[in-house]
Amino acid sequence: MTAVKLSELPIGASAKIREMPKQGASFLRLREMGLSPGVTIQLIRAAPLGDPLEIKVRGYHLTLRKADAEQIAIES
Amino acid sequence: MSESVKTAPARTPVYAFCGNPNCGKSTLFNALTGLKQKVGNYPGVTVEKKIGETYSQHGHAIKVIDLPGAYSLAARSPDEAVLRDVLLGRRADTPQPDRIVCIADATNLERNLYLVHQILDLGRPVILVLNMMDLAAKAGIEVRIDRLEKELGIPVIPCEAVNGKGLIQLRLAMSRADLPLPRHSWDIPAPIAPAVSELAASLHEIDGKAPLIARAEALLLLTDQDAVRVAGSTTLSDQTTRILKQWQKRWEKEDMDWAGTLVNSRYDSIGRISSAAVIRRDIHVPSVSDRIDEVVTHPLWGWLVLGGVMTLLFLSIFSFAEAPMNWIGDRTAALSDWVKHVMPEGDLRNLITDGAIGGVGSVVTFLPQILILFFFMGLLESTGYMARAAFIMDRLMSRVGLNGKSFIPLLSSYACAIPGIMATRTIENAKDRLVTILVAPLMSCSARLPVYILMIAALLPNGRASILTKVGIMVLMYALGTVGAFGFAWLFKRTLLKGEPPIMIMELPPYRLPAVRDVVFHMIERAWIFLKRAGTVILGISILLWFLSAYPKAPHNATPTQQLEQSFAGRAGRVLEPVIKPIGFDWEIGIGLISSFAAREVFVSTMGVVFNAEHSEEDTSPLRKAMLDAKWPDGRALFTPLVCFTLMIFYVFAMQCASTVAVVRRETNSWRWPLFQIAYMTSTAWVLSLIVYQGGRLLGF
Numbered sequence: 081m082t083a084v085k086l087s088e089l090p091i092g093a094s095a096k097i098r099e100m101p102k103q104g105a106s107f108l109r110l111r112e113m114g115l116s117p118g119v120t121i122q123l124i125r126a127a128p129l130g131d132p133l134e135i136k137v138r139g140y141h142l143t144l145r146k147a148d149a150e151q152i153a154i155e156s
Numbered sequence: 157m158s159e160s161v162k163t164a165p166a167r168t169p170v171y172a173f174c175g176n177p178n179c180g181k182s183t184l185f186n187a188l189t190g191l192k193q194k195v196g197n198y199p200g201v202t203v204e205k206k207i208g209e210t211y212s213q214h215g216h217a218i219k220v221i222d223l224p225g226a227y228s229l230a231a232r233s234p235d236e237a238v239l240r241d242v243l244l245g246r247r248a249d250t251p252q253p254d255r256i257v258c259i260a261d262a263t264n265l266e267r268n269l270y271l272v273h274q275i276l277d278l279g280r281p282v283i284l285v286l287n288m289m290d291l292a293a294k295a296g297i298e299v300r301i302d303r304l305e306k307e308l309g310i311p312v313i314p315c316e317a318v319n320g321k322g323l324i325q326l327r328l329a330m331s332r333a334d335l336p337l338p339r340h341s342w343d344i345p346a347p348i349a350p351a352v353s354e355l356a357a358s359l360h361e362i363d364g365k366a367p368l369i370a371r372a373e374a375l376l377l378l379t380d381q382d383a384v385r386v387a388g389s390t391t392l393s394d395q396t397t398r399i400l401k402q403w404q405k406r407w408e409k410e411d412m413d414w415a416g417t418l419v420n421s422r423y424d425s426i427g428r429i430s431s432a433a434v435i436r437r438d439i440h441v442p443s444v445s446d447r448i449d450e451v452v453t454h455p456l457w458g459w460l461v462l463g464g465v466m467t468l469l470f471l472s473i474f475s476f477a478e479a480p481m482n483w484i485g486d487r488t489a490a491l492s493d494w495v496k497h498v499m500p501e502g503d504l505r506n507l508i509t510d511g512a513i514g515g516v517g518s519v520v521t522f523l524p525q526i527l528i529l530f531f532f533m534g535l536l537e538s539t540g541y542m543a544r545a546a547f548i549m550d551r552l553m554s555r556v557g558l559n560g561k562s563f564i565p566l567l568s569s570y571a572c573a574i575p576g577i578m579a580t581r582t583i584e585n586a587k588d589r590l591v592t593i594l595v596a597p598l599m600s601c602s603a604r605l606p607v608y609i610l611m612i613a614a615l616l617p618n619g620r621a622s623i624l625t626k627v628g629i630m631v632l633m634y635a636l637g638t639v640g641a642f643g644f645a646w647l648f649k650r651t652l653l654k655g656e657p658p659i660m661i662m663e664l665p666p667y668r669l670p671a672v673r674d675v676v677f678h679m680i681e682r683a684w685i686f687l688k689r690a691g692t693v694i695l696g697i698s699i700l701l702w703f704l705s706a707y708p709k710a711p712h713n714a715t716p717t718q719q720l721e722q723s724f725a726g727r728a729g730r731v732l733e734p735v736i737k738p739i740g741f742d743w744e745i746g747i748g749l750i751s752s753f754a755a756r757e758v759f760v761s762t763m764g765v766v767f768n769a770e771h772s773e774e775d776t777s778p779l780r781k782a783m784l785d786a787k788w789p790d791g792r793a794l795f796t797p798l799v800c801f802t803l804m805i806f807y808v809f810a811m812q813c814a815s816t817v818a819v820v821r822r823e824t825n826s827w828r829w830p831l832f833q834i835a836y837m838t839s840t841a842w843v844l845s846l847i848v849y850q851g852g853r854l855l856g857f
Contacts, residue, residue, distance in 0.1 A: 102413045105232070106659040108380065111419040112228045113661065114267045128455040129551035132560075132660045139297075140264045141664040143547055145554075148659070 084156040086121070087133070087149035094122040095154040106148050114138040115152070170219045171330060172253035174239060174275060176268050177225035178540075178665040179261040180287040183674055184317040185222040188326070195681050199249050202581065202823050203238045212331035221253060227267075229274045229372070230380040233584030240376075243278060244369055246390055255281045255335060257326070262292035262299055262314070263666070265434060269426045273342070277375060279368035281335035282310045285326060289314045291666075296437035304433040309339025318671060342425040345417050348378060351403040355396060362393040378403075379418050445540075445666040452544050462548055465541065466567060473528050473571045474602075480524035488517030507702060515698020516691065518755045519815055522572055523683065525602060529568050529575040530682045534675035536564070540667045542582075550660050556642050557649030559583075559660050562592040566641065569599035570634075573816045574686055577823055587655040591648045593823060594833055597816050598641035600634045600808060603756040607807050608633055610760050614780050615800035629804075637808045640840070686819070693818040698754055704728065705751075705765075717768040725750060739806065739845040740799040742788060752812040759807075798852040802845045809841035 089095055097117050101107045114137050115121065122136040131146045175181040186193075189208030196205045206222040223242055224235035231237040238247070245252035258275055260268035265286075276282060286292075286299060305312045311329045315322030329335075344352055355374035359365045365373060376386045377400055392400075407414050451457045492509040499505040536542040542564060550560030561583045569576030576596045583589040600608075612626050649655075704725040710718050720726050729746035736746055744766045751762040760779070767782035786794040811817070811834045820830040 100416060102416060105382075105656065106661060108230065108415060108419070109227075109232055109659070109661050111416060112230065112270060113663075114270070114423065116420045116423050125449075125453060127453065127547050127551060128458045129548075131551045131554070132547065134453070134547065134664060138264070138266045140267060141666075143543075143550075143660055143662045143664060145550075145660045148661075 083153040085150050086123070086135075086152040086154050087146050089123045089154060091123055091125055094120055095156070096120050097152060098155045099153040101151045104151075106144075107151070110144065110148070110152075113142055121154075168217045168219045169255065170221065170251050170253045172221045172223050172242060172256050173259060174223050174243070174256060174271065175225060175259035176227055176261065176271060178663060179225070179259045179268060180317045181225060181259045182222065182678075183671050184259055184285065184287065184315070184323075184326075185220065186674055186677055187317055187320060187323055189220055195685075197822075198238050198247070200825065201234045201238060202825060203234050204581070205238075205250070210327070210330075213328055214331060216331075218330060219251075220257075221250065226271060228271060228379075230376055231385070234586060235581075235584070243275065244373065245366075253280070255283070255330075257283045257285060257330070259285045259287055262286040262289050263295050263297060265292075265297070265299065266423070266426055266430055269429065270422065273422055273426055274372070274375075276308065276310075276338045277368070277372045279337060282338055283326070283329050283335065284308065284310055284312045285315050285322070286312060287315050287317050289322075290316050290319070295443065296439040298435040298437070300433050300435065304429070307429045307432055309336060311335070318669075342422065344375075345421045347407075347412065348414055348418060351378060351399075351414075354399055354403075358393070358396045358399055362395045363390075375418065379415050443666065448667050449544070449664075452541070453547060458544075458548050462545060465536070465545075469529075469532050470571065472532070473525050477524040477528055481521050484517070484521050484523070488513055488520070492517075503706065506706060507699065510706070511699045511702030512695060515701065515754050516695055518698075518758055519691070519694045520687075522574075522603070522755070523687070525571055526575050526686055527679055527683050529571050530679040531675060533564065533568065533575065533579055534678045535670050537582075538668070538670040538675050540665045543662055543664050546662060547664065554660075556646040558588055558591060558645055559585075561662070562588060562645075565592055566596055566599060569596040569601060572601050572603070573597040573599065573813070574819050575682070577816070577819050578682060578685070580823065585655070585659075587649075587653040590824065590829065591645050591653055593820055594648060594829065594836075595641040595645045597811055597813065597833070597837065598637050598644065598809065600637040601756075601813075603813065604633075604807050606757040606760050608804055610763070610780070611800045611804045611807075613777075614783050614795050615797045617780070617784070629801075633804055633808050636805070640809060644836070685822075686815075689818050689822050693814055694754065697814045701725070701751055701754055705747075715768060716765050720747065720765055735842075738850070739842060740796075740802050740849040741806075742794055744786070744794070745803065749806075749810075749812070752807075753814045755815070756807060756812055796857075798849060798857040801852070802849040805848050806841045806845045809837055809844060811837035 083098065084095075086095075086097075097115055097119050099117055100111055100115060119137060124134040124136055124141065126133050126146075127143075132143045133146060133149055134141055134143050136142075173181055173185055185206070185208060188210045190210075192210070193206055193208040197203065198205045203224055208220045208222065210218050210220055212218055221242065223239045226236040226239040228236065229240045229243070231240045241247045242250050242253065243256070256275055256278075258272045260272055272282075272284060284304070286301070286304075289299070292299065299314070301312050301314055311332075313322055313325045313329055315326065317323075352371065352374045355377060356367070356371040359370035359373050360367050363370070373386070377392075377396075380386050404414075452461050492513045495505060495509050495513065499508070533542070536545070545564060546560030548560070549563040553560050553562055562580070565576045565579040565583075567576075568579055573596045576599070577593050580589045580592045580596070583592060608630055612629050615629070616626060705720055705723045707724060708722070710722050725747050726743070728750055729743035732746040732749070733741075733743040736742075736749070741749070747766055748759045748762045752759045763783065764779050767779065767786060783795045784793070788794055817830045817834065820833060821827060824830070
């Protein structure tokens with residue numbers, strides 16, 4: 081089974097985070113902002129030009145670039 | 157006997173206010189301290205330092221430090237590093253706070269508790285303020301204060317800072333002599349616990365840190381993978397570094413994600429606390445914020461809203477600022493006249509009227525614009541729209557290697573680079589911020605406008621050209637500056653200031669009604685900084701420029717033009733002539749270029765003196781005529797259309813504004829960057845002018 085990426089989530093859909101990358105400064109910050117495995121996130125929208133993405137996590141709204149979202153695995 | 161007398165506290169207790177960005181910390185701080193605030197800078201970094209004073213219920217003074225907003229002690233920006241360093245007692249310039257007030261947004265408790273959780277590790281007395289309780293209730297979130305107090309072991313105070321609710325309770329809590337220490341314990345994951353104790357022991361014994369600080373630092377060293385960043389200015393001892401490396405190596409072999417595990421277990425602990433203390437009713441109606449965002453970030457409407465907001469911003473700058481600008485202009489002229497009236501004629505009088513009053517006046521004239529800009533930016537920030545603008549523009553800004561947060565500072569620079577540069581503090585990444593500062597003055601500011609207008613008028617004498625051509629040239633100048641700014645940003649991000657690709661992890665806070673009081677406070681603070689920094693530099697430069705144009709004295713009865721010709725400024729213009737002759741300028745224009753250092757628009761009045769033409773702001777036609785009559789010694793016309801055009805190109809790119817230099821010096825904390833900025837911008841201006849002028853001549857213009 082191939083992992084589904086956060087960037088592949090359809091707009092409006094929710095999913096649980098399966099795995100966060102171990103390396104990279106941006107992922108540490110994303111974890112600290114509450115993106116931990118098992119947490120449900122919802123993809124709210126993409127910016128008018130397609131990037132960045134807006135997600136809802138732990139009750140608040142957060143933006144991240146598509147390139148980062150591509151490395152976050154979600155449960156399908 | 158003496159034991160029964162209550163001794164007054166040895167010194168004023170120091171409280172630190174901490175919290176996530178957008179948690180309402182500043183509103184609370186302003187409400188508590190009122191106007192008793194001192195705003196400055198932390199030495200060595202450009203992070204705002206705010207210290208205020210308030211009183212306990214017994215009337216004793218309490219010192220309050222408003223620390224910058226942060227999401228985590230594992231700092232990622234200069235702001236967050238200051239918070240970490242003050243709390244860990246690393247900053248010599250700031251007393252380590254005795255007690256900490258953590259402010260958390262009740263509508264978003266889990267993420268807000270992350271920082272609180274880290275701070276509780278420090279083992280100091282903490283008061284937790286739950287702000288925005290009304291908004292939380294509206295969102296169906298009920299926080300059981302007593303349960304939260306029991307879980308954390310610290311006083312928890314519900315509050316609505318905007319409505320002034322909960323302030324009395326907070327003051328009461330801050331007045332308590334016996335704040336309990338947090339009974340906070342969380343289970344550090346078993347595989348990591350031995351590493352934490354080993355590191356903490358080493359930090360305590362070898363590096364000489366207090367035990368609880370040592371433990372907190374050990375946790376930070378294991379959370380952030382960059383040990384140098386965590387250590388900040390305090391370098392780690394060899395032993396501590398060795399222990400850290402050993403553990404990291406071991407875990408890497410075991411494929412263990414220690415940082416992630418630590419963060420997750422903290423969130424697990426927070427999850428337990430919040431499930432005990434928070435009751436959530438699901439409300440399925442989309443919030444007002446969601447509905448606003450559907451329009452504001454819509455693929456089509458989003459752009460219209462952004463365009464509309466920006467148009468409104470510029471319209472208000474140019475329309476509302478006009479009356480006060482004229483008023484300031486009139487007042488300074490009146491003041492000048494008054495001094496002329498009461499003082500005997502002489503150099504001292506001229507120094508005061510032409511040097512000090514004239515020079516400072518020409519800069520203070522811009523104050524209304526700067527105030528309006530700061531007010532608008534504060535409003536955008538306070539309502540939450542600023543984050544949306546960054547969200548929409550991020551893609552475009554990423555093309556040149558910046559992120560969306562550079563957009564508003566660059567845009568503001570069309571009005572004036574100073575507020576734009578001062579607004580770059582919201583950019584966390586130091587390199588991105590520096591690049592934004594470096595290119596901001598390339599955006600054509602309003603001080604260039606009078607120069608453009610004069611040059612276009614001289615270039616296209618009335619009747620020959622349509623209004624469309626004039627507007628076209630004007631738009632071309634603005635476009636050139638903009639393209640230049642983005643081009644250089646792209647270049648700097650690839651060469652000089654290469655760094656990791658900027659991240660765009662940004663909270664989109666819910667829309668809120670602006671806290672106008674805070675916005676006005678902020679605006680006044682900013683304007684004051686501008687006046688203090690730029691004002692002093694400008695006063696110096698104005699006096700210097702006056703001196704250069706007033707000395708040495710021409711013989712008696714000399715006209716102002718003759719005086720200027722043989723002054724130091726006139727001589728400097730002649731010295732400059734070999735350099736600027738290839739781009740078509742003579743020494744007279746050279747004087748104008750030099751005088752532009754006070755403010756670019758001064759070029760116009762200098763030309764008035766150089767060519768001895770009486771003119772006013774409304775009507776520049778006598779000056780235009782005088783300029784068109786100006787000749788080189790060999791009889792060629794000086795201001796040919798090509799020279800006028802070249803001069804405009806030069807003004808687009810050259811760094812001529814002393815106030816901007818002063819502000820860049822302050823914001824980058826060194827002379828290196830403002831000097832570099834002067835060098836790169838002015839040489840670009842010269843080279844492009846050379847190409848345009850010589851190319852134009854070859855083409856027969």
